[in-house]
Amino acid sequence: MTNLEHTKIFKAAGIEMWPAEKIQAFRKALLDWYDKEKRDLPWRRTSDPYSIWVSEIMLQQTRVDTVIPYYHNFLDKFPDIAALAAAPEDAILKAWEGLGYYSRVKNMQKAAQQIVADYNGVFPKNPQEIAKLKGIGPYTAGAVSSIAFQIPEPAVDGNVMRVMSRLFEIDADIAKPASRKIFEAVVRELIDPERPGDFNQALMDLGSSICSPLNPQPEISPIKAFNAAYKNGTMHLYPVKSKAKRPVPMNLQGIILQNKEKQFLLEKRPSSGLLADFWTFPLIQLDLDAIPGTVAAEPESAASIQTELLVAEEFQKLTETANKSDKKLPSFNQIEAKLSEVVAEKYGLKPVWLKAETGSVNHVFSHIKWHITGYYGRVLTKEDSRLPEQCRWVSENDFADYAFPVPQQKMWQQFKQQTRKEFGL
């Protein structure tokens, strides 16, 4: 991008560009602060492009404190590009378990294989080549280029947009994709060609501390002399950011089935979409309103029990902990019939239901909100010849071999704490 194009962008966005002396002073103020205050982070103790790349992928939409243990474990398991390229998919998913945005690690492995195939296993140093790698977008390309190779490329993330929007009173909505190029142009003008990696990281450190979203402290900022919003008393107006949509609620039934060997039925999710290739108890989307003969149940009877399978004490105990939901739902008997139908059809199994609502799990994703109601049953017959390929009976001891998303971990914890001891399992 030429200087002329920058000028056009600045003019359109109403940004006043600084003279060279002011830019020099800004770089010095920022980097002097960084040299004193920078955080001691694991990926700042290496110059290995692969390690820096791993850290940047993990840090996408994820906090530093969350990333640190994953970073160490990942490099331990997959110490270099060749190891990552050759790793089995279940191993890389397990290493990413709980970190979220799981396509990140799949794309990173594809990129590692790209590097092995096209670059002889050596991480490319050219920003244009780096940007072609799977999972590396404009931010990560700039971050790796500048931090690992000292190439003066902007690395514009949420922090940098917040800092710059306050410094220059930029009104562009930072939630809009189109705004990023404005901030990139600004950083491209400001970035220190001698220390581009430190410059980018200094902006991010500043954004996550003094220039934080909620309680910024511009009065103690090392660059407060450059902060237009602070000087003009308009800090509260920046950054401009439109609000995200609310997650859409979705109700699911979680089927916890056990066979005579005490194994649990797990199902691998499809290879694309939400939580792709992760394992959960089977999740069914029952349309409760469509169950024939459905009658709205009284709250206290919403969880009825197969009493003949339980001793009196257990029944008493379960009744006491009956569903407290104030929603009008079909009774367990009605749901049970429908669940049996679905389980027979989909899994070729005939469960004996032991308990309604082993628990209720809520889990919020960025765009969906799951409400899972758990149902516990046993399969007494040994007719699982029709078990779908994506399903597997797994004993608890082997759960560690399977990548579980957090909703599954919540279902499992709830089952262990509430249901299992009631049945002496």
Place this chain on the structure above:
DNA sequence: AACACGGGGAC
């Protein structure tokens, strides 16, 4: 340009 894609931490 809008949407899909996780999860946790701060207040």
Place this chain on the structure above:
DNA sequence: GTCCCAGTGTT
């Protein structure tokens, strides 16, 4: 509850 976060790929 609210908002936020070291973004990218797909449509």
